[in-house]
Amino acid sequence: MSVQVLSGQLLLGLINGAFYALLSLGLAVIFGVLGIINFAHGAFYMVGAFAAWGLATYLDIGYWPALLLVPLALGLVGMGVERLMLKRLAGLDPLYGLLATFGLALVLEGTFRQVYGSSGQPYPVPEALQGGVNLGFMFLPLYRGWVVAASIVVCLATWLAIERTALGARLRAATERPDMAQALGLNVPLLVTVTFGVAVALAAFAGVMAAPVYQANPLMGSNLIIVVFAVVVIGGMGSLSGAILSGYGLGLAEGLTKVFYPPAANIVVFVIMALVLLVRPAGLFGRVT
Numbered sequence: 001m002s003v004q005v006l007s008g009q010l011l012l013g014l015i016n017g018a019f020y021a022l023l024s025l026g027l028a029v030i031f032g033v034l035g036i037i038n039f040a041h042g043a044f045y046m047v048g049a050f051a052a053w054g055l056a057t058y059l060d061i062g063y064w065p066a067l068l069l070v071p072l073a074l075g076l077v078g079m080g081v082e083r084l085m086l087k088r089l090a091g092l093d094p095l096y097g098l099l100a101t102f103g104l105a106l107v108l109e110g111t112f113r114q115v116y117g118s119s120g121q122p123y124p125v126p127e128a129l130q131g132g133v134n135l136g137f138m139f140l141p142l143y144r145g146w147v148v149a150a151s152i153v154v155c156l157a158t159w160l161a162i163e164r165t166a167l168g169a170r171l172r173a174a175t176e177r178p179d180m181a182q183a184l185g186l187n188v189p190l191l192v193t194v195t196f197g198v199a200v201a202l203a204a205f206a207g208v209m210a211a212p213v214y215q216a217n218p219l220m221g222s223n224l225i226i227v228v229f230a231v232v233v234i235g236g237m238g239s240l241s242g243a244i245l246s247g248y249g250l251g252l253a254e255g256l257t258k259v260f261y262p263p264a265a266n267i268v269v270f271v272i273m274a275l276v277l278l279v280r281p282a283g284l285f286g287r288v289t
Contacts, residue, residue: 007138017251018151032238036097042221048207078200120217236286
């Protein structure tokens, strides 16, 4: 086996891991704050890709502005979803939230498939990131390198904001003891709404970055969301660091599997999930309650 082949597959695995990490981080944030399994997360990822494509096609707005505008817009949409739908389900069995978001995902996916078909819409790589760099042992496409670097920066920034800042401390307090946090003057409903919007914005950001790699496709979210749920379970439900590390680690595991035993590449994540749950039912970084 050549070094070029191994390096190429590891790069592909790392790119997949970048999207796994971003999406699973958003899922972990929503579950940790609301206790809701957001099945519409993959649909928001898909809508983010289509929003970037629509801005370029109809308004001639390129990749870089879309990378900012699309997450902001869908973050506001996510806040509206939380206020109008999920807030009404607070305190009920988590199954209601799962069913509501699953229905929302079906509506979004069906609408985009009806309008645009299932073949996907091409989205060009931005001019500044076209081409690549010869590293000697492999050829690194610039856009792929950007995807990995941007994903790492955004994941670390989100983790630091929640785990190491005063705002994050207020959010954790509102999550763990909402009655006491409200008594101390914190606007708990607003914190919850904003947090859901931020998580949706992460999915939209991932969708914009994915558009040049995978095209804008109505099925791209549903094809990925089951794997992302497995990543969250392996890392530990609600664990932000677990979501990030498991996302990148499982992407690399997929890449290595494609090198040594390609037929197992599509199931290796679920095999690892089963093994982890046998040893640590709460996940690698989850807390046993």
